[in-house]
């Protein structure tokens with residue numbers, strides 16, 4: 001994913017995908033971790049279109065659908 005420098009600086013950084021996922025899991029809205037091409041760390045994005053869903057999100061959807 002392409003990240004603009006301004007967005008990178010504003011966003012919270014996570015050292016690992018697992019760390020970012022832990023935060024995403026607790027968030028009240030859909031968040032998806034991605035590796036930033038600028039700083040090499042992980043950020044969270046609310047844009048999940050076309051992205052692979054994280055495991056916890058898949059589990060959540062499976063539960064909802066019965």
Ligand SMILES: [Zn+2]
Pocket residue numbers: 003008009036037038039040041043
């Ligand atoms: Zn960044």
